[in-house]
Amino acid sequence: MGFYDVYKQWEQKDVDGLLKSVTSDDVLRTLAKTRLHEQDYLTLLAPAAQEHLEAMAQRAHDQTVAQFGKTVVLYTPMYLSNYCVNHCLYCGFNARNNISRKHLDAGEVEEEARRISETGLKHILILTGESRTWASMDYLKTCVAILSRYFTSIAIEIYPLETQEYRELITAGVDAMTLYQETYNEALYDRLHVKGPKKNYRFRLDAPERACEARMRSVNIGALLGLYKGRHESFYTGLHAWYLQKHYPEVDISVSFPRMRPHTGSFNPDYPVDDVNLVQAITALRLFMPRAGITMSTRENAEFRNQILPLGVTRMSAGSTTVVGGHTQKNQDTGQFDISDERTVDQMALSLSSLGYQPVFKDWQAIKA
Amino acid sequence: MRINVNGQCEDLDEGLTILGFLHVKKLEPREVVVELNRTIIIKDDFDTLVLKENDNLEVLRFVGGG
Amino acid sequence: MTAFLNAGDALEIGGKKLTSRLFTGTGKYASDTMIPRIIEQSGSQVITVALRRVDFQSGTDNVMKHIPTSVTLLPNTSGARDADEAVRIARLARAAGCGNWIKIEVISDNTYLLPDGYETVKATGILANEGFVVLPYINPDLMVARALVNAGAAAVMPLGSPIGSNRGLMTREMIRILIDELEVPVIVDAGIGRPSQACEAMEMGAAACLVNTAIASAADPVAMAMAFGEAVRAGRRAFLAGPGAEREKASASSPLTGFLYQEAR
Numbered sequence: 001m002g003f004y005d006v007y008k009q010w011e012q013k014d015v016d017g018l019l020k021s022v023t024s025d026d027v028l029r030t031l032a033k034t035r036l037h038e039q040d041y042l043t044l045l046a047p048a049a050q051e052h053l054e055a056m057a058q059r060a061h062d063q064t065v066a067q068f069g070k071t072v073v074l075y076t077p078m079y080l081s082n083y084c085v086n087h088c089l090y091c092g093f094n095a096r097n098n099i100s101r102k103h104l105d106a107g108e109v110e111e112e113a114r115r116i117s118e119t120g121l122k123h124i125l126i127l128t129g130e131s132r133t134w135a136s137m138d139y140l141k142t143c144v145a146i147l148s149r150y151f152t153s154i155a156i157e158i159y160p161l162e163t164q165e166y167r168e169l170i171t172a173g174v175d176a177m178t179l180y181q182e183t184y185n186e187a188l189y190d191r192l193h194v195k196g197p198k199k200n201y202r203f204r205l206d207a208p209e210r211a212c213e214a215r216m217r218s219v220n221i222g223a224l225l226g227l228y229k230g231r232h233e234s235f236y237t238g239l240h241a242w243y244l245q246k247h248y249p250e251v252d253i254s255v256s257f258p259r260m261r262p263h264t265g266s267f268n269p270d271y272p273v274d275d276v277n278l279v280q281a282i283t284a285l286r287l288f289m290p291r292a293g294i295t296m297s298t299r300e301n302a303e304f305r306n307q308i309l310p311l312g313v314t315r316m317s318a319g320s321t322t323v324v325g326g327h328t329q330k331n332q333d334t335g336q337f338d339i340s341d342e343r344t345v346d347q348m349a350l351s352l353s354s355l356g357y358q359p360v361f362k363d364w365q366a367i368k369a
Numbered sequence: 370m371r372i373n374v375n376g377q378c379e380d381l382d383e384g385l386t387i388l389g390f391l392h393v394k395k396l397e398p399r400e401v402v403v404e405l406n407r408t409i410i411i412k413d414d415f416d417t418l419v420l421k422e423n424d425n426l427e428v429l430r431f432v433g434g435g
Numbered sequence: 436m437t438a439f440l441n442a443g444d445a446l447e448i449g450g451k452k453l454t455s456r457l458f459t460g461t462g463k464y465a466s467d468t469m470i471p472r473i474i475e476q477s478g479s480q481v482i483t484v485a486l487r488r489v490d491f492q493s494g495t496d497n498v499m500k501h502i503p504t505s506v507t508l509l510p511n512t513s514g515a516r517d518a519d520e521a522v523r524i525a526r527l528a529r530a531a532g533c534g535n536w537i538k539i540e541v542i543s544d545n546t547y548l549l550p551d552g553y554e555t556v557k558a559t560g561i562l563a564n565e566g567f568v569v570l571p572y573i574n575p576d577l578m579v580a581r582a583l584v585n586a587g588a589a590a591v592m593p594l595g596s597p598i599g600s601n602r603g604l605m606t607r608e609m610i611r612i613l614i615d616e617l618e619v620p621v622i623v624d625a626g627i628g629r630p631s632q633a634c635e636a637m638e639m640g641a642a643a644c645l646v647n648t649a650i651a652s653a654a655d656p657v658a659m660a661m662a663f664g665e666a667v668r669a670g671r672r673a674f675l676a677g678p679g680a681e682r683e684k685a686s687a688s689s690p691l692t693g694f695l696y697q698e699a700r
Contacts, residue, residue: 029677035615057691246616276695307694375488394489400497401489402530409530427488429527433467433498434485434511435460435598435625435647 022046044284045231060283064312073315073360075123079324084129086196090267093129099334102324113150119345122362124151130159141172148173152365160207166214176218177211183227184236212248226260226269234281254293261337286312301340318348370422388415402429449568455480457667460647470501477660483509511538518557539571548598552579563587575609594625601628614640630666637670
């Protein structure tokens, strides 16, 4: 497992200094290239690239349309359990937060699945807090077995697993995984994760690679924007994505750009990322990795998501809720974060069509041996 | 005795070593590579290895090529 | 005369540091006596030769007599139709005692002389394990190239166009991909017909070029060798200097980032 070595190499350089030293000409030169490398990516993330944002956006749009056409895959998150043993300062599910903890039993999972599949969605993302008791491997396999009857693609966004565990879940029916490093800054990571297994930076960092090794079809990564300097986080996220793609060329690598949103708890992001910087991050990533998927969740509001769509987005969530059982139970339970885009699946499909994009409900289907 | 050299039959005296053969053909040992019965023979062994009836000998050297 | 060679930009292969990025061949010359002058005028430090049965009938002029000992010999496995034959030829070549570099050429196609990637990978694996410095000749196929790197190749040698065709970099886009994706040197071999084409390959980021036919078939091979030497140096220098941005025409499509500067939402 080697991305940590790449991270360390760059961490020893003065990334701030490098970003500041980028000139407008550097950006133009980079934009003229067909194939970008790490230094080019850094160039596009620099302050100097901001005045070329429109050019970046146009190229990112063209690249995305060339690689993906005008389609967007729709999915929705299903929170199975919010029991969590970690004490992460920035998260609504922090073990210390006094929220009602819930865990779906098999019947409830089936009910949620039925309700969601009525919308026509075939791609599901299941999430849990970190708990080997409440979200054990057996529990996950049971849920995946139920969900396999309703959905053709099951993604997991749970706690980091060992390679063998990823293999087992793949055998059970999982084809995609999402895992955010939250922050790539090792020192800050340690401070933010006060207690619990999540405190282990390297175990989490290496998890996407373990998933690749286990032959996961799609692997999605990202940093939680706001925790640390946006340009740095985007840079390391992109490097991580590139590293994974280089070593596992057969895996579908995609990147998300989750921005901190209001949530239970008193944590305020030190480095909020504004819209301009988010657009820069997304377009830079698209130019750096023309074939990477880019996911946009409902942390962002409808208006913004509509505007961002042509810049490189290939997957969007719809009909979302971050409450456990939230698709069936209209309760006031605490979600992981507040949803900003409350469009239903039908509304999303209509919006996308009016924007000239085809909503894709089913991208593919795994055929078991 | 008859041996096969570079795909052709040759009549040679009994007891000829590889080195002896090269001398007959006016070839310098350092200019050629020799393979006897599909085994590469190192130059040190040229003067000790004796050729026998029905041996297959390949004598090669570098030529112009791209 | 050897023109100025940039010692700081050495090409490292198989433990050697080469200051010339032009490899030359020894095939097809009207006379092998040209070879020393071609090497001298081009600055080339790596030269390919083939291995053949000695012809007992003809004169015993040996190409090796014309190759300075300071030059690195790169024997090729021409004649091999599969991995086993390539391995056999390679071992024989090494037994000549002139080094352990080998250019793997496995060709069972006599129409175009295109290489067999599968057999090349097999041969590379075997020979790299035996300590050879393996430089395989291939179609510019990224999957084959990756397999070769994993098998222990010291470089890859993609063809620009079929051997002897002199048609330049027909496969330039594929070569570009190899240059972008691989960690090993990419040496463009076959098909380079003019110095400008060698220059182009170097500008793209190729590590070196191998030129044989274009020099041998020129009216004045020695002068052409010198031209190639200069072309390879010029292309390399241009690559290192970082070509400037081409300004594209302004796009007429509607702005995508205007929304960022509108009223706060």
